[in-house]
Amino acid sequence: MYVAVKGGEQAIANAHRWLADRRRGSRESAELEVAQVEGQLRLAVARVMAEASLYDPELAALAIKQASGDMVEAVFLLRAYRTTLPRLAETVPLDTAAMHIERRVSATYKDIPGGQVLGPTYDYTHRLLDFLQLAKGETPTPVEAEEMLATCPQILELLDDEGLLEREADDGSEPYDITRDPPDFPVDRATRLQMLARGDEGYLLALGYSTQRGYGRNHPFAGEIRLGRVAVEIEVEECEVPMCIGEIEISECQMINQFGGSREVAPQFTRGYGLAFGHNERKTMAMALVDRALRAEELGETPTGPAQQAEFVLAHADSVESAGFVSHLKLPHYVDFQSELELLRRLRREHAARRLQPDEQPTTAPEEQQA
Amino acid sequence: MNDYSDATTGYNFAYLDEQTKRMIRRGLLKAVAIPGYQVPFGGREMPMPYGWGTGGMQLTASVLGQDDVLKVIDQGADDTTNAVSIRAFFERVAGVTTTSATAEADVIQTRHRIPEQPLRQGQILVFQVPIPEPLRFIEPSEEETRLMHALEEYGVMHVKLYEDIARHGHIATTYAYPVKVDGRYVTDPSPIPKFDNPKLHMAEALMLFGAGREKRLYAIPPYTRVESLDFEDHPFEVQQWEEPCAICGARDTFLDEVITDDRGGRMFVCSDTDYCQSRREEVA
Numbered sequence: 001m002y003v004a005v006k007g008g009e010q011a012i013a014n015a016h017r018w019l020a021d022r023r024r025g026s027r028e029s030a031e032l033e034v035a036q037v038e039g040q041l042r043l044a045v046a047r048v049m050a051e052a053s054l055y056d057p058e059l060a061a062l063a064i065k066q067a068s069g070d071m072v073e074a075v076f077l078l079r080a081y082r083t084t085l086p087r088l089a090e091t092v093p094l095d096t097a098a099m100h101i102e103r104r105v106s107a108t109y110k111d112i113p114g115g116q117v118l119g120p121t122y123d124y125t126h127r128l129l130d131f132l133q134l135a136k137g138e139t140p141t142p143v144e145a146e147e148m149l150a151t152c153p154q155i156l157e158l159l160d161d162e163g164l165l166e167r168e169a170d171d172g173s174e175p176y177d178i179t180r181d182p183p184d185f186p187v188d189r190a191t192r193l194q195m196l197a198r199g200d201e202g203y204l205l206a207l208g209y210s211t212q213r214g215y216g217r218n219h220p221f222a223g224e225i226r227l228g229r230v231a232v233e234i235e236v237e238e239c240e241v242p243m244c245i246g247e248i249e250i251s252e253c254q255m256i257n258q259f260g261g262s263r264e265v266a267p268q269f270t271r272g273y274g275l276a277f278g279h280n281e282r283k284t285m286a287m288a289l290v291d292r293a294l295r296a297e298e299l300g301e302t303p304t305g306p307a308q309q310a311e312f313v314l315a316h317a318d319s320v321e322s323a324g325f326v327s328h329l330k331l332p333h334y335v336d337f338q339s340e341l342e343l344l345r346r347l348r349r350e351h352a353a354r355r356l357q358p359d360e361q362p363t364t365a366p367e368e369q370q371a
Numbered sequence: 372m373n374d375y376s377d378a379t380t381g382y383n384f385a386y387l388d389e390q391t392k393r394m395i396r397r398g399l400l401k402a403v404a405i406p407g408y409q410v411p412f413g414g415r416e417m418p419m420p421y422g423w424g425t426g427g428m429q430l431t432a433s434v435l436g437q438d439d440v441l442k443v444i445d446q447g448a449d450d451t452t453n454a455v456s457i458r459a460f461f462e463r464v465a466g467v468t469t470t471s472a473t474a475e476a477d478v479i480q481t482r483h484r485i486p487e488q489p490l491r492q493g494q495i496l497v498f499q500v501p502i503p504e505p506l507r508f509i510e511p512s513e514e515e516t517r518l519m520h521a522l523e524e525y526g527v528m529h530v531k532l533y534e535d536i537a538r539h540g541h542i543a544t545t546y547a548y549p550v551k552v553d554g555r556y557v558t559d560p561s562p563i564p565k566f567d568n569p570k571l572h573m574a575e576a577l578m579l580f581g582a583g584r585e586k587r588l589y590a591i592p593p594y595t596r597v598e599s600l601d602f603e604d605h606p607f608e609v610q611q612w613e614e615p616c617a618i619c620g621a622r623d624t625f626l627d628e629v630i631t632d633d634r635g636g637r638m639f640v641c642s643d644t645d646y647c648q649s650r651r652e653e654v655a
Contacts, residue, residue, distance in 0.1 A: 324423065328501070
């Protein structure tokens with residue numbers, strides 16, 4: 001006998017309790033503290049902050065803990081919190097040239113003013129599992145330099161002086177805010193960069209990679225990758241100079257790409273740009289590749305790869321949107337499915353009838369006429 | 372140190388802040404003024420996933436008043452998990468009275484169905500919409516489809532329906548069946564079964580459509596002409612069942628198929644649980 005599906009409320013409550021229990025895990029080990037996540041899973045924290053568009057390491061760590069380490073879920077939690085926050089002020093543009101450098105490398109010059117700084121990187125580590133960490137070995141403290149690094153000039157500025165690289169200047173226009181206004185395709189580059197900055201890392205990585213394999217190749221060189229802390233400043237009415245309200249850690253990647261040029265314009269290198277909160281190097285590199293790919297039309301290139309199609313790239317970059325819509329397939333679709341079932345059964349009946357009477361025209365099935 | 376000790380309370384009435392609600396209501400006014408036209412709006416992240424009704428929820432939040440009675444259905448039923456979840460959300464953040472009785476509700480948020488009982492003047496039906504663009508599966512680019520709407524260039528849609536007929540002998544669209552609103556805009560009625568399409572025509576209630584992920588909203592105001600696209604020799608038709616509802620005996624409702632055993636046994640029951648129950652009570 002059919003019993004109407006009741007008790008959804010109780011089922012949901014029980015599911016949440018079970019989930020909380022699973023998140024806690026075995027009570028024999030100590031509960032994970034948010035501060036531990038923040039301090040020891042800093043790259044996860046950085047990714048969640050970047051894709052949630054909210055710089056708050058503590059809340060990002062909380063989101064990671066609450067999501068049992070599911071990064072897409074953690075991004076969603078932080079994003080949903082972000083959307084409730086009031087707008088207090090707008091910052092002046094970050095000056096990444098004035099960054100307190102922690103890491104800074106260039107693949108285009110051997111030696112650069114200010115020097116190459118490897119910083120805390122997984123590059124050049126041998127990817128061998130470190131069983132000492134299973135045995136809770138002590139981690140040695142790092143070697144420290146005698147003095148802080150001075151601010152370093154941007155490598156691309158050096159090329160800029162010679163005119164070898166296309167110039168980029170602030171045209172002073174008010175930036176579009178993708179968190180407040182709906183996308184209006186085609187969108188300008190500043191808007192694209194906003195969308196890429198919160199785009200899913202894996203997605204951007206795959207698209208950036210596709211350009212390297214020939215689907216819209218753009219001949220990139222890693223001009224400069226830098227990581228460090230920059231001052232966040234706001235303009236206050238009573239003050240003549242902007243006021244610093246704190247520092248945030250960011251990663252920046254400036255790609256140098258092969259040149260364009262025309263009869264009127266001398267050939268120049270072009271740029272791709274990537275920026276993200278926290279230590280997010282892979283993301284910024286992928287972002288820079290995709291940014292450059294999306295400039296195809298502007299630079300007079302014929303789009304040949306998916307990474308060059310702005311609507312395709314941008315409309316599917318957001319993990320909160322894509323995860324939501326894919327997961328909604330779990331919701332009931334009884335009604336739509338029933339509609340399809342009814343049609344399919346009818347089509348099959350008619351198909352069977354036609355096979356018995358080969359002369360009959362498909363569009364004059366009698367049962368359809370009377371419907 | 373962040374102070375988030377009050378994180379579960381302290382939200383504005385119906386979750387969204389008043390500025391956001393006002394922005395959405397402005398969009399809704401435009402949508403009502405241009406029936407069937409998709410109005411872009413600054414959709415916000417909701418604390419539920421995109422695709423689970425965030426568009427509908429933002430519209431509901433924007434039109435809901437403190438004295439309104441809210442009904443939430445999914446697949447026609449009040450007790451499906453997502454309907455339960457959305458109803459619980461508004462009980463928590465708006466403290467409004469909720470009901471499962473269609474006639475008692477001021478605002479009804481729905482996914483995939485229109486209630487069987489005709490809606491009356493003053494009621495608002497809010498649809499959750501996954502893909503608001505009826506031309507999307509013919510033309511994936513938003514830039515292009517916007518232009519097609521502006522030029523009223525809807526030939527491709529008829530070509531698509533015609534191709535169905537050529538291939539299957541029928542128009543093979545059974546839900547989200549495209550309509551023309553007030554003789555102008557081809558509009559997606561959301562994934563309701565085409566069975567429900569006739570209820571859109573000259574309806575007494577205000578019908579609002581919200582697509583959160585796509586950040587679009589649109590409306591069918593009361594007493595608006597809504598025609599389902601068809602051909603003279605292939606007129607629009609709705610689904611029919613050979614048997615009545617196994618519970619209330621209704622012959623004029625949309626029926627869900629329920630599998631009763633693993634030997635092909637099945638029965639058909641009303642998808643609108645409130646309608647089915649009230650009919651049973653009448654009989655009893």
